[in-house]
Amino acid sequence: MPAGPDRDAETSGCESTAASPTDRARNAVSRRRLLSATAAGSATALAGCTELLSGGGGDPLRVSVWSGNYADRFEESVVSRYEDEFDAEVQLEPGWNNILSDIQTAPDDDPPYDVTITEGNFYYYGRQDDLFHEIRTENVPNFDEVIDYYAEFRNTEYGMPVDGAPCTIIHREGMDFEPDSWADLSSPAVAESNGVGVDTGFWWYPMYAAAVGMDEAELGEEMHDADLHDDVLETVREWPVESWASSGEDIWQAFQNDVIDVAQWYYEQTAYDIDDYDGLTHTMPEETTGYLNHWCVVEGTDKRDQAEEFINFLMDSEVQTAWSEEMPTLFCNENTEYAGDLADDLPSNSEEARNIAFPDWEFLSEHSGDLSDDFTEMQSNA
Template sequence: MPAGPDRDAETSGCESESAPSTNRVRDSVSRRRVLSATATGSVTALAGCTELLSSGSGDSLRVSVWSGNYADRFEESVVPRYEAEFDAELEVQRGWNDILTDIQTAPDGDPPYDVTITEGNFYYYGRQDDLFHEIRTENVPNADELIDHYAEFRSTEYGMPVDGAPCTIVHREELDIEPESWSDLSAPAVEESNGIGVDTGFWWYPMYAAAVGMDDRELGAEMHDADLHDDVLETVRDWPITSWASSGEDIWQAFRNDVIDVAQWYYEQTAYDIDDYDGLTHTMPAETTGYLNHWCVVKGTDKRDRAEEFINFLMDASVQTAWSEEMPTLFCNENTEYAGDLADDLPSNSEEAASIAFPDWEFLAEHSADLSDEFTAMQQNS
């Protein structure tokens, strides 16, 4: 999942485009406070961590991406291809919870980036703060090749879906059970194990995973009914959580130290790395949760045409096919051909994509502060 420099993951039911919540706070300062409550958690320490990867001329396109090995793999697979094809330079900047704040606090007409990555949370709050240009679809013809589900479940007016990742279950091969669904995290064999590791920086993913496993409503829709939030929280409380992780390294270290035998983590940070760890494997549940990145043109840029050209480049099937050789991430072009056996786990059509419960921030925004507080209290009391 996307992450700060010390994180190895990001880290996005369908997000509705319903009318804004009546409790939505209008001013930027208040929205930044809400964003902080929802998006930081254990990533608070990552503020101000933007790092310039390549120095470019004033004519270079400035692109903000998630930190950690997302940026590493982006640089290995995407940047050289773009620069060769367009004879242009990308100035890539790494960041996480500082991305929106950097845009909000920049002088008018002088944004820090021309293009930025966003997952569901950032995409929602960035739109509320009017940080992004509308996408002019005539400049993004590859939008015609989007898998229908990604084009329809969340607005593409201000950002185009490109990539993302589902959550997967990491576990020891010798475990008495091979967890196949999120409900298995409540199984006796897991309760009797060393325990479970979960992400704390992005509390909504463990909660959505629990909701998917509860199976009382269709695909995690328990998270979209405030009356059922206590039930979801209780499910997570009942898991034998022994590691509250703020990075992928935390998860791997917890396995090495025999602190956990099972973990909720992100496919993009797991599939190509799991072989580095003896005795570990992972299982992708048939129904799961995950995140989806929308790429946006930042308001105030004087390179709007080039920014849209770049997003169209990212959406190209051949680019995504090559990208998958370096990064095991979900891609949104219906003509992408995944490297290796990734297609066994990652969706290639709308029916398969609909098996991932992407958090609905149109709904969650009203409840996120309370849910975050409850999740934090759970961690502190464990």
């Protein structure tokens, strides 16, 4: 996802998801709901077989994660540790825009995953379609160590805040100035450069970045005022966008081909990868936008206890500390100790976390169709 917040920065051919997360989650006919009547009718007949059908027979815990190097690094730094500690097997299911639709179209009692990752968009629409179990907080005691802001700013009834990433500004080292705020993308220096690259799969992040740079309202609140949406769109239109990227590979390639000199991208897909590219660096704005992953137990799983155990494991400060050595990810446990100099850029407390404008899908859901259409039209007319 970061190629989009969680798409692979090193894999080409990633599918653009400009409208699919919202549209699929909002418009897809849920087979889960169509089957609910049948499921209710057969509940009594199945009751005596619950023990035989449930986990405990050695089946792996199926965990859906963002595809690409997120999945690779997650497996290296987290999965092996969990399997060793709990003598259990995890089956990773990397994906992106198919995650919600896979759950929606599966039978009620046979979901494709036991645990799934979600960012704000997926988390909101997944809750609307009843795709997740409520989290039983007594089974996730590490929630007590979550930074207060992450525990409060978004509903945690169906998912636990674990990790995420702010947006950062990638730019050439040889530029005459160092862009260090989103307002700089509207500066004459950037206008005179080769151009800018932005994400199109997650159109809301360039828009939130533009809103943060506008500074007409508090930290991106322009996006939460429908009367200001045209102003935000106009700000993005005025950027010299030359790369409308659907993957991280698009951004890196645009730099290598001298198409762009500056880009909006994601810290988690940048900080540990940028050294692979000559002449590039990145600067984290003091105020920015970004995404936060909530991890959910999928409705219908027969491994609900183990799924909550796994999520609690992800929330452990020692696990997150070790995880940061492999992935430059924002973490939510207040006791996490970031590897290297990551703490210079990533928030470690509520005060710092409040400098990231996380999209509010409770509000955006009413406007996302129009905003997506306007962003797509902007791209088509470029």
